[in-house]
């Protein structure tokens with residue numbers, strides 16, 4: 689279940705309370721079941737390309753809905769773990785405050801990741817997103833992303849197009865220590 693950390697160290701786990709804190713950002717946060725069909729694949733640390741496709745097909749009921757409702761056109765599965773070559777280099781692209789021209793849409797299906805956000809009033813929060821949670825970060829939202837010390841996540845990424853995905857860095861400093869170094 690998602691965990692929201694505030695700058696003052698307070699943590700929230702109630703989805704309603706988290707939604708209220710994220711409301712100024714228009715972030716979408718839903719619980720979606722992965723179901724039993726893909727469970728054994730998700731339990732594996734690493735996946736072959738064929739296995740990734742099996743997972744995607746097993747979860748395409750959500751992609752079909754997003755295509756119909758929001759016009760998304762493609763999806764892929766990102767699998768990160770401690771044995772991935774250059775993992776830290778890859779993660780360093782996203783652990784500074786940035787925006788995208790398109791929405792950042794993720795369905796976490798294994799492991800966990802941390803999304804940090806700069807709210808319109810300048811305050812910052814960090815949201816740990818866990819399995820079976822879908823998040824939609826609207827285009828233009830100042831945010832960052834990192835892994836927890838478990839260094840493991842599987843996430844379906846949904847795209848409306850191939851443009852707009854380059855991170856545009858802002859100069860906003862992150863105000864508090866993140867869990868990635870805990």
Ligand SMILES: [Fe+2]
Nearest residue numbers: 782788792833
């Ligand atoms: Fe991002």
